[in-house]
Amino acid sequence: DVVLTQTPVAQPVTLGDQASISCRSSQSLVHSNGNTYLEWYLQKPGQSPQLLIYKVSNRFSGVPDRFIGSGSGSDFTLKISRVEPEDLGVYYCFQATHDPYTFGAGTKLELK
Amino acid sequence: EVQLVESGGGLVQPGRSLKLSCAASGFTFSNYYMAWVRQAPTKGLEWVASITNSGGSTYYRDSVKGRFTISRDNAKSTLYLQMDSLRSEDTATYYCTVRSYWGQGVMVTVSS
Numbered sequence A: 001d002v003v004l005t006q007t008p009v010a011q012p013v014t015l016g017d018q019a020s021i022s023c024r025s026s027q028s029l030v031h032s033n034g035n036t037y038l039e040w041y042l043q044k045p046g047q048s049p050q051l052l053i054y055k056v057s058n059r060f061s062g063v064p065d066r067f068i069g070s071g072s073g074s075d076f077t078l079k080i081s082r083v084e085p086e087d088l089g090v091y092y093c094f095q096a097t098h099d100p101y102t103f104g105a106g107t108k109l110e111l112k
Numbered sequence B: 001e002v003q004l005v006e007s008g009g010g011l012v013q014p015g016r017s018l019k020l021s022c023a024a025s026g027f028t029f030s031n032y033y034m035a036w037v038r039q040a041p042t043k044g045l046e047w048v049a050s051i052t053n054s055g056g057s058t059y060y061r062d063s064v065k066g067r068f069t070i071s072r073d074n075a076k077s078t079l080y081l082q083m084d085s086l087r088s089e090d091t092a093t094y095y096c097t098v099r100s101y102w103g104q105g106v107m108v109t110v111s112s
Helices: none
Strands: A004-007 A010-013 A019-025 A038-043 A049-054 A067-072 A075-080 A089-095 A107-111 B003-007 B010-012 B018-025 B034-039 B045-051 B058-060 B068-073 B078-083 B092-097 B106-110
Touching: A004 A089, A010 A019, A019 A038, A019 A089, A019 A107, A038 A067, A049 A067, A075 A089, B003 B092, B018 B034, B018 B092, B018 B106, B034 B068, B034 B078, B045 B068, B045 B078, B058 B068
Parallel strands: A010 A107, B010 B106
Antiparallel strands: A004 A019, A019 A075, A038 A049, A038 A089, A067 A075, A089 A107, B003 B018, B018 B078, B034 B045, B034 B092, B045 B058, B068 B078, B092 B106
């Protein structure tokens, strides 16, 4: 199975700061069709996960442009510029290139 | 408005069965690949099973293969998860998802 390694496990931030989360895959996430199915989700406390980014860098409907996904192959990053209170929670990367699909272990974005 | 509403969870003894349902509305259900994702208490997200839009193909994580069955009724816009031979490690909140949208989750507790 594809293993997604997220770092850091926790990211203490001050509101207004930039935050960066890394997601590294145990193998390339480039599908045979040429697409890379790497997604980012945010799970706020007590809520269901919500999709932020799909296919590495595409923001889902309604997601603010302070969320920026980047990367290729097996190395991906989510950057959040100017962290706001509603951005706090656990971020998960997820791959849907290889069956079985897998999630990273999560990165908790929390206040310093 | 897209809605995914899970039902059917509860407390069940090890070795017994439970069937989860997910009623979908607000989108053309029959066009979408659907999945169940679970989250054990205080843990991360885990892909459980998925099914193509026609229901012709299904995928399962290894730990549930042979015990869980995912199915769908496109006429009723409903997704199902039949869970047999339940184990304590299946205890979790189960989410119905089309990845861009998630249900609120339903709790399954396996305990004697």
